[in-house]
Amino acid sequence: MATPGSFSLTNTTTGGGGGGTVGAWVNVSPANVDFINDLTCGNFGSETMLVDPATGQDIVSDKRTSYGMFFRLAENDFIARIDRRLSALTNLPIENGEGLQVLHYPVGGGSEPHFDYLQPTNVANRESIARSGQRVSTLVTYLNDVPAGGQTVFPTLGWAVSPLRGNAVYFEYCDDAGRVDPRSLHASAPVTQGEKWVVTKWMRQRRFVSAGS
Numbered sequence: 132m133a134t135p136g137s138f139s140l141t142n143t144t145t146g147g148g149g150g151g152t153v154g155a156w157v158n159v160s161p162a163n164v165d166f167i168n169d170l171t172c173g174n175f176g177s178e179t180m181l182v183d184p185a186t187g188q189d190i191v192s193d194k195r196t197s198y199g200m201f202f203r204l205a206e207n208d209f210i211a212r213i214d215r216r217l218s219a220l221t222n223l224p225i226e227n228g229e230g231l232q233v234l235h236y237p238v239g240g241g242s243e244p245h246f247d248y249l250q251p252t253n254v255a256n257r258e259s260i261a262r263s264g265q266r267v268s269t270l271v272t273y274l275n276d277v278p279a280g281g282q283t284v285f286p287t288l289g290w291a292v293s294p295l296r297g298n299a300v301y302f303e304y305c306d307d308a309g310r311v312d313p314r315s316l317h318a319s320a321p322v323t324q325g326e327k328w329v330v331t332k333w334m335r336q337r338r339f340v341s342a343g344s
């Protein structure tokens with residue numbers, strides 16, 4: 132198992148949509164990328180959920196062909212350190228963060244365009260928004276170089292980010308009044324060679340309280 136080094140996350144570039152949508156690249160130190168990979172060993176197997184843009188429902192979807200697992204917030208010392216760093220980077224309280232999600236896309240894996248914000252078109256989403264507020268931002272960190280395919284694509288913005296180990300893409304889509312920005316529509320292009328590993332952090336308007344807690 133790799134040793135967790137000091138977690139360095141540097142906001143290197145900003146760009147993207149303008150208006151309510153902000154995009155940024157960040158960089159994660161290689162030791163920490165290895166450590167995140169090691170920590171996930173043996174915990175995979177469940178298909179991942181996404182929010183269907185048409186219905187707002189959380190779905191296990193043929194629109195996403197990847198496998199994933201969640202860490203609980205501050206599940207161990209290393210994850211707690213990442214949670215703290217991402218809280219500082221996004222300028223939101225640690226407690227507003229959902230647990231880190233790690234995704235694995237095999238060859239052919241990807242996702243159709245979708246929003247990360249919750250649409251209040253079903254009871255589960257309405258209850259989640261009532262508990263924790265809306266999702267406000269997403270940080271996707273790439274854990275490996277992908278030889279071909281696997282870009283994070285923003286079709287409305289005409290923006291695509293290639294997965295490079297240790298880089299990340301950050302985007303915001305909800306203002307203080309709770310208005311969401313549909314320009315944050317995004318997808319993972321299919322991996323055509325190799326595989327793709329990412330870790331995703333979603334932040335909420337308020338303390339994140341999961342269903343049943």
Ligand SMILES: O=C(O)CCC(=O)C(=O)O
Nearest residue numbers: 247271282283319329331
């Ligand atoms: O894997 C990616 O590039 C994007 C991940 C994603 O769409 C998400 O976490 O909502």
